[in-house]
Amino acid sequence: MHLNPARSLRPAHAAARHTSSCLLAPLRAPLFLAPLLFLSACDGILDPRGPIGNADGLIMLNSLEIMLAIVIPTLVAALIFAWWFRASNTRARYLPHFDYSGRLEVIVWAIPILVILFLGGVIWIGSHDLDPSKPITSRNQPINVQVVALDWKWLFIYPDQGIATVNQLVVPADTPIHFSLTSASVMNVFFVPQLGSMIYAMNGMVSQLWLQADRQGDYFGESAQFSGDGFSGMHFTMHAVTSADFNTWVNGVRQGRGPTLDWTGYLDLAKQSQNVQPYVYRTVDLSLFRAISTQSLPPGPGPKTGRSGEQAHPRPEG
Amino acid sequence: MLGKLTWQAIPFDQPIPLVAGGVVFLILVAVVIWIIVKGHLPYLWNEWITSVDHKRIGVMYMLLSLVMLLRGFIDGLMMRSQQALAFRAPGYLPPEHYDQIFSAHGTIMIFFGAMPMVIGLMNFVVPLQLGVRDVAFPTLNSTSFWLTATGALLVNVSLVVGEFARTGWLPYPPLSEATYTPGVGVDYYVWALQISGVGTLLTGVNFVTTILKMRAPGMSYLRMPVFCWTALASNLLIVAAFPVLTATLAMLALDRYLGFHFFTDTAGGNQMMFVNLIWAWGHPEVYILVLPAFGVFSEVIPTFSGKPLFGYRSMVAATLFICIVSFTVWLHHFFTMGAGGDVNGVFGIATSIIAVGTGVKIYNWMFTMYGGRIRYTTPMLWSVGFIVTFVIGGMTGVMLAVPPADFELHNSLFLVAHFHNVIIGGVVFGGFAGLTYWFPKAFGFRLHEGWGKASFWFTFIGFYATFVPLYVAGLLGMTRRLQEYDVASWQPWVLAAGVGVLVTLVGAVCQVTQLVVSILHRDELRDETGDPWDGRSLEWSTASPPPAFNYAVLPNVQGEEPYWEIKRRAIETQQLAAEPDYKPIELPRNSPTGFITAFFATITGFALIWQIWWMVVVGLVAAYLVFVVFAWRDVTEYEIPASEVAAIDRARRTARQQWLDTHARVGEQV
Numbered sequence: 001m002h003l004n005p006a007r008s009l010r011p012a013h014a015a016a017r018h019t020s021s022c023l024l025a026p027l028r029a030p031l032f033l034a035p036l037l038f039l040s041a042c043d044g045i046l047d048p049r050g051p052i053g054n055a056d057g058l059i060m061l062n063s064l065e066i067m068l069a070i071v072i073p074t075l076v077a078a079l080i081f082a083w084w085f086r087a088s089n090t091r092a093r094y095l096p097h098f099d100y101s102g103r104l105e106v107i108v109w110a111i112p113i114l115v116i117l118f119l120g121g122v123i124w125i126g127s128h129d130l131d132p133s134k135p136i137t138s139r140n141q142p143i144n145v146q147v148v149a150l151d152w153k154w155l156f157i158y159p160d161q162g163i164a165t166v167n168q169l170v171v172p173a174d175t176p177i178h179f180s181l182t183s184a185s186v187m188n189v190f191f192v193p194q195l196g197s198m199i200y201a202m203n204g205m206v207s208q209l210w211l212q213a214d215r216q217g218d219y220f221g222e223s224a225q226f227s228g229d230g231f232s233g234m235h236f237t238m239h240a241v242t243s244a245d246f247n248t249w250v251n252g253v254r255q256g257r258g259p260t261l262d263w264t265g266y267l268d269l270a271k272q273s274q275n276v277q278p279y280v281y282r283t284v285d286l287s288l289f290r291a292i293s294t295q296s297l298p299p300g301p302g303p304k305t306g307r308s309g310e311q312a313h314p315r316p317e318g
Numbered sequence: 319m320l321g322k323l324t325w326q327a328i329p330f331d332q333p334i335p336l337v338a339g340g341v342v343f344l345i346l347v348a349v350v351i352w353i354i355v356k357g358h359l360p361y362l363w364n365e366w367i368t369s370v371d372h373k374r375i376g377v378m379y380m381l382l383s384l385v386m387l388l389r390g391f392i393d394g395l396m397m398r399s400q401q402a403l404a405f406r407a408p409g410y411l412p413p414e415h416y417d418q419i420f421s422a423h424g425t426i427m428i429f430f431g432a433m434p435m436v437i438g439l440m441n442f443v444v445p446l447q448l449g450v451r452d453v454a455f456p457t458l459n460s461t462s463f464w465l466t467a468t469g470a471l472l473v474n475v476s477l478v479v480g481e482f483a484r485t486g487w488l489p490y491p492p493l494s495e496a497t498y499t500p501g502v503g504v505d506y507y508v509w510a511l512q513i514s515g516v517g518t519l520l521t522g523v524n525f526v527t528t529i530l531k532m533r534a535p536g537m538s539y540l541r542m543p544v545f546c547w548t549a550l551a552s553n554l555l556i557v558a559a560f561p562v563l564t565a566t567l568a569m570l571a572l573d574r575y576l577g578f579h580f581f582t583d584t585a586g587g588n589q590m591m592f593v594n595l596i597w598a599w600g601h602p603e604v605y606i607l608v609l610p611a612f613g614v615f616s617e618v619i620p621t622f623s624g625k626p627l628f629g630y631r632s633m634v635a636a637t638l639f640i641c642i643v644s645f646t647v648w649l650h651h652f653f654t655m656g657a658g659g660d661v662n663g664v665f666g667i668a669t670s671i672i673a674v675g676t677g678v679k680i681y682n683w684m685f686t687m688y689g690g691r692i693r694y695t696t697p698m699l700w701s702v703g704f705i706v707t708f709v710i711g712g713m714t715g716v717m718l719a720v721p722p723a724d725f726e727l728h729n730s731l732f733l734v735a736h737f738h739n740v741i742i743g744g745v746v747f748g749g750f751a752g753l754t755y756w757f758p759k760a761f762g763f764r765l766h767e768g769w770g771k772a773s774f775w776f777t778f779i780g781f782y783a784t785f786v787p788l789y790v791a792g793l794l795g796m797t798r799r800l801q802e803y804d805v806a807s808w809q810p811w812v813l814a815a816g817v818g819v820l821v822t823l824v825g826a827v828c829q830v831t832q833l834v835v836s837i838l839h840r841d842e843l844r845d846e847t848g849d850p851w852d853g854r855s856l857e858w859s860t861a862s863p864p865p866a867f868n869y870a871v872l873p874n875v876q877g878e879e880p881y882w883e884i885k886r887r888a889i890e891t892q893q894l895a896a897e898p899d900y901k902p903i904e905l906p907r908n909s910p911t912g913f914i915t916a917f918f919a920t921i922t923g924f925a926l927i928w929q930i931w932w933m934v935v936v937g938l939v940a941a942y943l944v945f946v947v948f949a950w951r952d953v954t955e956y957e958i959p960a961s962e963v964a965a966i967d968r969a970r971r972t973a974r975q976q977w978l979d980t981h982a983r984v985g986e987q988v
Contacts, residue, residue, distance in 0.1 A: 043805070043807040044793050044807070045726040045727070045793055045794075045795055046793050046794075056722045056723065057726065059720060059722040060717060060720065060722065060723035060726065063717055063723060064717055067713045067717070071710070071713050074680065074681075075706060075709055075710075078687075078702075078705050078709075079706070081687045081688050082702045082705075085687055085689065085690045085692050087624075087693050092691075093689060094624070094689065094690070094691050095625070095689030096624060096689075098625065098688065098689040099625060099626040099628050099686075100628070100629060100630075101685075104629075104685060107681075108632065108677075108678050108681040109632070109674070112673060112678060113674055115677075116667075116673060119670055119716065119720070120666075120667040120670065123663055123666040123670065123719070123721065126720060126721060127653075127663040127666055127721035128659035130721070130722040131658060131662070132654075132725065133656060151498075185498065186492050186493040186498055187490055187492070187589065189654060193794075193795025194795070197654075197725035198725060198726070198729075199656055200652070200654055200655045200656065202589060202590070203583040203589070205590075207656040220795065220805060222795070222797055224729045224797040225490075226485075226798070226799040228498065228499075229413040229414055229417060229484065230413070232413065232800045232802050232803065235804075295583070295584065298584070299492070299497070301497075303500065
C-alpha cells in the first residue's frame with residue numbers, strides 16, 4: 001500500500017480492511033454467541049484489530065457469558081412459572097400460602113452475590129490491566145501522538161516527527177501508539193472502535209491512552225461525546241501502514257506543500273468549523289500542545305452569535 | 319423593558335416547531351373556550367385546580383405524565399426518523415434543531431414523563447395503602463404538583479419562544495457555558511428544572527413525613543405494603559439527591575449569568591466537578607424512578623397470582639439495600655475520563671453489587687407466581703413483560719459496569735439501548751401496570767382489557783424492535799446523538815430501529831384508544847364493589863372512587879395483608895364486620911395557594927430566562943405574598959358531618975353485602 005502524502009489519504013472503509021472473514025473474528029466467543037458476531041458483520045468493537053480491543057472485547061464477552069449462565073435459566077424459569085401457573089391450567093397446584101422459604105431465600109440472595117463476587121474479580125483485574133494509561137510493551141519503539149479536540153475537528157501532532165494532521169491519523173502497524181489528549185474547548189471523546197478503549201479529551205487536562213493496530217488497515221475514528229452542532233462531522237480515519245510506508249509518509253509530509261502550524265495559525269484553527277476535510281501540516285510548533293493543555297493559549301472562542309459556526313469546508317455530495 | 323426577548327425569539331424560519339406550537343396553542347385555546355362556554359370552569363377550579371386531595375393531585379400528575387410522555391415520544395419519533403434518513407445525507411433536521419430535539423426528549427421523558435408518573439402513583443396510592451385520609455401536608459402537595467407543571471410548561475414554551483438547550487439532557491460544561499452556548503436554551507433547561515425540582519423536593523419531604531408519621535393504627539413498618547416501602551426509599555432518595563441537582567444547576571446558572579467560574583475552562587473552573595455532582599444526583603434519580611415501579615409489581619403480581627408476596631422481608635431489605643448503594647456508584651458514568659484502575663475498579667464493583675438487590679427481587683416475584691393462579695389481565699401482562707425485559711436490561715447494565723467493556727461501550731447506542739431497556743422496561747411498564755391496576759380505584763370503572771392488551775403487545779414488541787438494533791449499532795461503534803453519519807454498516811440497524819419505533823407508535827395509539835373507549839363504555843366496565851381485582855391491600859377495602867375522606871373509620875391493621883384478612887373473615891362468617899360508630903371527619907380545605915404560587919413561579923422563570931429583571935422581582939415578591947397569605951389563614955379544615963359519612967359508607971357496605979351474597983361459595987374453594 002503506497003501513500004501519496006501530497007493529497008488526502010483514501011477515504012474510510014477502503015477494501016483493505018475487509019481482508020479477514022467476519023466469522024474468524026479474533027474473539028474466542030462461545031458458539032451460542034456466534035449469531036451475534038455474524039450479525040455484526042465486519043465492524044466495530046466485535047471485530048477488534050489490536051491488543052487493547054481484543055482484551056476489552058474479551059472481558060466484555062466473558063462478563064456477558066458469566067451473567068448469561070444465570071440469566072438464561074432465570075428467564076426460562078420465569079416464563080415457565082408464568083405459563084404453568086396460569087389460572088386456566090387445572091393441572092397446576094395452587095399453593096395460596098407459599099410465601100416464605102428460608103432455604104429459597106438463601107439461594108435467592110446467594111446466586112446474585114456469587115455471580116457478582118466472580119464478576120467483581122474480573123472488574124478489579126480488568127480495570128487495572130486495561131487502564132487506558134497503561135503502556136503497551138512491544139519490541140517496536142512506540143509512536144507519540146498529541147491529540148487536540150477542537151470545535152469541530154481533531155488535530156493530531158506528531159512531536160517526534162515535527163508534523164501535524166487534521167482529521168486523519170497515519171501510524172505504523174504493530175507498533176504501540178501513545179496518545180496524549182487535551183481539548184481546546186469543550187469535552188470530546190477520542191474513540192477508534194476497532195482498536196479498543198476510548199478516553200475523554202478535556203481542556204486544561206491531559207489524558208493518556210495507549211492503542212495499537214496489529215495489522216495494516218483503515219480504521220474509523222470518531223468523537224464519542226456530543227460537543228455541539230458540528231459533532232457529527234468529527235470523525236477521522238486512522239491508517240495503519242508498514243513502518244517503511246510510515247516513514248515515507250512522514251518524509252513526504254515534511255517535504256510537501258502543506259501549511260505550517262504555529263501559535264497564530266492555531267488560533268485560526270481553533271475557530272469553529274464543521275465537516276473539515278483531512279489535511280497535513282509540514283511543520284508544527286512543538287510547544288503548542290503544552291500551551292493548549294496548560295491554557296497558555298486561550299480556550300477556543302465559541303460561536304460568534306447564537307448560531308453555530310459556518311461550514312468552513314463543505315463536504316462534497318455523496 | 320423585555321430583556322433579551324424580541325420578535326427574533328419566534329422561529330418564523332423553522333416551520334416544524336412553529337406549526338407544532340401553533341397547533342398545540344390552538345387546541346389549548348379551543349379547550350379553554352369550550353370549558354368556559356360549557357360552564358365547567360367552576361367545577362375545574364373547585365374540584366381539581368385548587369384541590370388538595372391526594373387522589374385528585376395523583377390523577378393530575380398522571381395526566382401531566384401521559385401528555386408529556388406523548389410529547390417526548392414525538393421527539394423520539396423525530397430522532398429515529400432523522401437518523402433513518404441521515405446516512406450520507408443531511409436528513410430533515412439540521413444540527414441546531416436535531417440537538418434541541420434529543421435534549422428535549424431526555425429532559426421531558428425523565429423530568430416530566432417518568433417523574434410525574436411515579437409521583438402520581440405514589441400520591442394516589444400511598445395514603446390509601448397506609449389507611450389514612452391524606453398526606454402530611456396537603457396544600458404543599460398541591461404546590462409541588464403545580465411547580466412540576468410550571469417546569470413542563472416552560473420546556474414546552476421554548477418550542478416557540480426562543481429555543482431549547484442543545485446540550486443533551488444533562489448539560490455538560492464547558493459546552494453548556496455561555497461561551498459555547500450563548501442562547502437561552504440552557505437557561506430554559508436550568509429554570510424549568512430548578513422550579514420543578516423544588517416541587518419534587520417538597521414531594522419528597524411530604525411523603526417521607528407521611529409514611530413515617532401517619533400510618534393507620536396497627537400499621538407497623540413491617541406491615542406496610544411493599545409499594546409504600548419503595549415509596550419511602552424513593553422519597554428518601556429525593557430528599558438526599560435533589561438538593562444536589564439544585565445546587566449544581568445554581569452553580570451553572572451563576573456561571574452563565576454572573577460570570578462565575580465553577581465549571582468554566584478558564585479561571586480555575588472545574589468541568590469534571592459538574593460531571594461528578596450531576597451524577598451524584600443522576601444515579602440515585604434512576605432508583606427514584608424505578609423503586610416505585612418495583613413497588614407496583616410487588617402489588618400487581620401477588621394480586622393476580624392469588625398469593626401473598628413471596629419473601630416480604632427480603633423485598634424490604636433489598637429495597638433499602640438499593641436505596642443506600644445507589645449513592646455509591648455515580649462514577650460509572652465516566653469511567654472513560656481516566657480515573658485509573660483503583661477508582662474504576664471500586665465503582666465498577668459497587669455498581670454490580672446493586673444488581674444483587676434487583677436480582678433478589680426478580681426471584682421473589684418469580685416465586686410469588688410459583689404456586690399461584692395467575693390471571694392475565696393487562697397489569698399482569700405488563701409485569702411479566704417487565705420481568706423479562708428488566709433482566710435483560712440489568713444484564714447489559716452490569717456489562718457497562720465492567721470498566722474495560724465500558725471503555726468501548728460508553729456513550730454508544732449500546733448504552734442508549736441499555737437505559738431505555740431499564741427505563742421503559744422498568745419505569746414505563748411499571749407506570750402502565752400501575753395505571754391500569756389502580757384506574758378503577760380512581761374512577762370507579764376498569765380500563766378496556768382488549769385495548770390494554772393490544773397496547774401491551776405492540777409496546778413490548780415495538781420496544782425490542784427498536785432497541786435490539788440499537789444494541790447492535792452500538793457494538794458496531796455507533797455513538798449517540800449523531801445528526802448524520804456515513805458508516806454503511808450502521809445503516810440497516812438504524813433503519814430497523816426506525817421501523818421498530820413505528821410498532822411502538824401503534825402501542826401508544828392503542829393506549830390512547832383504551833382511555834377513550836373505556837370512558838365511552840364506562841357503564842359496562844363499572845366497579846361496584848371497590849375490589850375489582852380481588853385485591854389484598856387496604857385501598858381495595860374502600861369504595862371506587864374512594865370518598866374524599868378515604869375511610870369512614872381508619873382501619874385497624876393486624877397483618878401484612880389487612881384487606882385480604884378482612885375479606886377472608888367476611889367470607890367465612892358470611893357477613894361484614896359490624897357497622898362502626900360513625901363520627902364527623904375533618905378534612906383540609908381546598909386552597910388555590912399551589913396554583914397561584916406556580917403561576918408566579920412561571921412568570922419568574924420566564925423572566926429569568928429572558929433576563930427581564932423587573933418581572934423577576936414582581937414574580938418572586940408575588941409568590942412570597944401568596945405564601946404569606948396562606949400562612950395567615952384562619953380556617954384550615956372543614957367538617958363532614960357523621961350522618962354524611964354514615965350515608966356514604968352504608969352505600970359501600972350495601973355493595974359489599976351484595977357481592978358477599980353472590981360470591982358465597984368463593985370461600986369454599988380455598
